[in-house]
Amino acid sequence: xxxxxxxxxxxxxxxxxxxxxxxxxxxxxxxxxxxxxxxxxxxxxxxxxxxxxxxxxxxxxxxxxxxxxxxxxxxxxxxxxxxxxxxxxxxxxxxxxxxxxxxxxxxxxxxxxxxxxxxxxxxxxxxxxxxxxxxxxxxxxxxxxxxxxxxxxxxxxxxxxxxxxxxxxxxxxxxxxxxxxxxxxxxxxxxxxxxxxxxxxxxxxxxxxxxxxxxxxxxxxxxxxxxxxxxxxxxxxxxxxxxxxxxxxxxxxxxxxxxxxxxxxxxxxxxxxxxxxxxxxxxxxxxxxxxxxxxxxxxxxxxxxxxxxxxxxxxxxxxxxxxxxxxxxxxxxxxxxxxxxxxxxxx
Amino acid sequence: xxxxxxxxxxxxxxxxxxxxxxxxxxxxxxxxxxxxxxxxxxxxxxxxxxxxxxxxxxxxxxxxxxxxxxxxxxxxxxxxxxxxxxxxxxxxxxxxxxxxxxxxxxxxxxxxxxxxxxxxxxxxxxxxxxxxxxxxxxxxxxxxxxxxxxxxxxxxxxxxxxxxxxxxxxxxxxxxxxxxxxxxxxxxxxxxxxxxxxxxxxxxxxxxxxxxxxxxxxxxxxxxxxxxxxxxxxxxxxxxxxxxxxxxxxxxxxxxxxxxxxxxxxxxxxxxxxxxxxxxxxxxxxxxxxxxxxxxxxxxxxxxxxxxxxxxxxxxxxxxxxxxxxxxxxxxxxxxxxxxxxxxxxxxxxxxxxxxxxxxxxxxxxxxxxxxxxxxxxxxxxxxxxxxxxxxx
Numbered sequence: 254x255x256x257x258x259x260x261x262x263x264x265x266x267x268x269x270x271x272x273x274x275x276x277x278x279x280x281x282x283x284x285x286x287x288x289x290x291x292x293x294x295x296x297x298x299x300x301x302x303x304x305x306x307x308x309x310x311x312x313x314x315x316x317x318x319x320x321x322x323x324x325x326x327x328x329x330x331x332x333x334x335x336x337x338x339x340x341x342x343x344x345x346x347x348x349x350x351x352x353x354x355x356x357x358x359x360x361x362x363x364x365x366x367x368x369x370x371x372x373x374x375x376x377x378x379x380x381x382x383x384x385x386x387x388x389x390x391x392x393x394x395x396x397x398x399x400x401x402x403x404x405x406x407x408x409x410x411x412x413x414x415x416x417x418x419x420x421x422x423x424x425x426x427x428x429x430x431x432x433x434x435x436x437x438x439x440x441x442x443x444x445x446x447x448x449x450x451x452x453x454x455x456x457x458x459x460x461x462x463x464x465x466x467x468x469x470x471x472x473x474x475x476x477x478x479x480x481x482x483x484x485x486x487x488x489x490x491x492x493x494x495x496x497x498x499x500x501x502x503x504x505x506x507x508x509x510x511x512x513x514x515x516x517x518x519x520x521x522x523x524x525x526x527x528x529x530x531x532x533x534x535x536x537x538x539x540x541x542x543x544x545x546x547x548x549x550x551x552x553x554x555x556x557x558x559x560x561x562x563x564x565x566x567x568x569x570x571x572x573x574x575x576x577x578x579x580x581x582x583x584x585x586x587x588x589x590x591x592x593x594x595x596x597x598x599x600x
Numbered sequence: 601x602x603x604x605x606x607x608x609x610x611x612x613x614x615x616x617x618x619x620x621x622x623x624x625x626x627x628x629x630x631x632x633x634x635x636x637x638x639x640x641x642x643x644x645x646x647x648x649x650x651x652x653x654x655x656x657x658x659x660x661x662x663x664x665x666x667x668x669x670x671x672x673x674x675x676x677x678x679x680x681x682x683x684x685x686x687x688x689x690x691x692x693x694x695x696x697x698x699x700x701x702x703x704x705x706x707x708x709x710x711x712x713x714x715x716x717x718x719x720x721x722x723x724x725x726x727x728x729x730x731x732x733x734x735x736x737x738x739x740x741x742x743x744x745x746x747x748x749x750x751x752x753x754x755x756x757x758x759x760x761x762x763x764x765x766x767x768x769x770x771x772x773x774x775x776x777x778x779x780x781x782x783x784x785x786x787x788x789x790x791x792x793x794x795x796x797x798x799x800x801x802x803x804x805x806x807x808x809x810x811x812x813x814x815x816x817x818x819x820x821x822x823x824x825x826x827x828x829x830x831x832x833x834x835x836x837x838x839x840x841x842x843x844x845x846x847x848x849x850x851x852x853x854x855x856x857x858x859x860x861x862x863x864x865x866x867x868x869x870x871x872x873x874x875x876x877x878x879x880x881x882x883x884x885x886x887x888x889x890x891x892x893x894x895x896x897x898x899x900x901x902x903x904x905x906x907x908x909x910x911x912x913x914x915x916x917x918x919x920x921x922x923x924x925x926x927x928x929x930x931x932x933x934x935x936x937x938x939x940x941x942x943x944x945x946x947x948x949x950x951x952x953x954x955x956x957x958x959x960x961x962x963x964x965x966x967x968x969x970x971x972x973x974x975x976x977x978x979x980x981x982x983x984x985x986x987x988x989x990x991x992x993x
Contacts, residue, residue: 378799382799388979391980401865408755423772429872444730
């Protein structure tokens with residue numbers, strides 16, 4: 254079974270909306286550089302931080318003050334996807350919410366642990382704690398939009414996108430809901446940046462997914478309004494547990510350039526032609542959601558997004574900069590356990 | 601449509617290191633029979649608990665050379681017991697489409713308090729707890745361990761996670777996404793969770809006392825509970841322990857830490873799980889029953905109003921609140937109730953709260969009815985319900 258995409262949006266380092274991300278990746282515009290410091294270590298990276306923005310719906314000052322950045326980006330991305338779909342909630346019990354993520358509200362967690370570092374267990378904060386749990390974004394969005402249908406949070410690293418889509422598909426196919434609001438992504442991880450500051454042999458890293466351990470952390474969220482397959486021109490099928498030989502020869506591959514999947518990627522995908530967009534948004538485990546938003550935007554424009562980043566060293570021989578539009582495209586993600594997910598986008 | 605059966609169960613919790621140990625405690629319930637520490641142990645704030653509670657796990661089931669958290673090792677152990685008790689051989693997996701779905705609030709997170717405190721204090725130099733954290737994903741780990749390649753899902757939906765994982769696996773089977781699925785939940789007591797609950801004034805002053813008029817809060821516990829579900833035709837009939845016949849979810853859309861006063865989401869979840877089955881047919885309910893003032897009041901009132909003649913029991917007095925594992929453990933207790941023909945007493949309950957008027961089991965009672973309902977409520981206003989039927993052809 255497939256699900257239909259009624260609307261989509263993203264929050265990325267290029268702001269709110271898919272168009273700006275699509276256009277910036279095609280232009281190949283390099284990110285500004287930023288120097289990070291941690292524990293007397295410093296490191297220069299590409300700056301993929303997410304810009305601050307105002308929510309497009311009013312919330313009280315008290316809510317705004319307590320709202321974590323992860324909940325905020327998921328909420329705004331969903332609001333924008335709903336607007337793109339011209340979707341309004343008439344019956345909250347017939348709508349579901351799925352959030353997919355790897356690290357969830359990581360910055361709220363860092364704030365919480367900063368208090369522990371400073372005050373010990375006396376630093377525990379009820380507000381930070383309740384906003385630090387992984388389902389905090391789904392909870393906030395369901396309360397804000399009055400959604401009383403099924404609400405869940407998937408924490409499945411690289412598989413989070415396919416897992417979340419399969420969950421939405423379950424609910425729609427079994428008649429639990431008519432539509433699902435789905436958001437998948439992660440904040441820019443300062444923990445990852447701090448780890449790189451300490452561990453990196455180099456003082457400068459230029460993000461390059463085609464080489465090993467040359468990543469600049471990024472972040473972002475892709476949001477989608479999904480309904481029963483065939484209700485729009487763009488449809489998705491998600492699978493987990495694919496074999497490489499079952500995949501098309503030309504794929505958008507979520508190649509990471511990280512230590513845990515780089516060699517595996519090289520081994521498993523040496524015969525596939527791969528298109529990769531991560532120079533546009535940086536390294537994070539759930540970046541497949543931005544690839545999906547780009548593929549949907551490509552289906553609307555009748556041409557897939559080109560990778561405009563030309564000056565990449567050590568580029569794989571089987572990497573491509575663009576793919577011919579074919580009404581069907583496969584996006585592929587890989588875990589360190591060799592598990593592969595595929596999302597087919599047809600239009 | 602093919603029916604979906606529970607063929608295997610496995611657990612590790614305060615009740616014991618496997619199902620048989622837990623079964624013995626259920627048969628003769630008392631605090632002294634609990635496998636590990638007395639219920640007040642968490643108040644001592646001594647961390648970590650690992651060596652005290654589950655020493656066997658320190659040495660075994662750690663294929664990733666020390667990288668695996670306790671919650672993931674417990675998950676592997678309980679999932680292995682569930683697979684073994686299903687009568688299936690690992691070789692059988694190669695001819696079946698097998699999925700894995702796990703619920704947990706902490707097993708797929710960095711979940712290392714000491715590291716996170718040092719890191720945010722600005723003085724950390726060893727980031728391996730962070731860099732290795734992506735290996736600590738229980739569904740991916742179990743799928744890799746058993747070499748299965750079906751759908752894989754890790755759900756972090758607060759305290760409904762374990763129930764949700766069973767429900768998701770059940771729905772995969774219904775939709776023919778796989779033939780067999782390993783489902784369950786796992787969680788350990790993490791310091792930030794413990795102190796977080798304490799900051800919300802939700803921890804018990806003494807022990808867990810579900811639905812009791814003098815209840816004062818919850819006691820956290822470590823556990824993993826796993827089940828093997830399969831479609832009729834993919835499992836031998838002699839392995840059928842119970843049938844999964846309904847699952848539902850519902851949202852409160854109300855508050856992040858307090859249930860809806862009229863149990864809006866719970867009602868939606870139960871109604872979805874029951875589908876065409878009348879409420880009067882349900883004679884046994886395992887309540888979420890955390891022992892907190894709000895949960896027990898709202899859940900208790902809902903149950904007494906909607907299931908006035910059903911027997912209700914709670915198990916948090918035995919296991920503590922095991923968060924993402926709770927729903928999975930409680931489905932296993934349902935299977936044991938069917939198998940043994942008895943329902944245990946609700947350990948910790950002594951006196952009826954007249955504001956609720958619910959009287960859960962206060963002693964071991966016989967049970968030979970058809971249906972078992974389990975309810976779960978969680979932070980964020982999430983609610984789930986699972987309906988099991990006696991596992992007969």
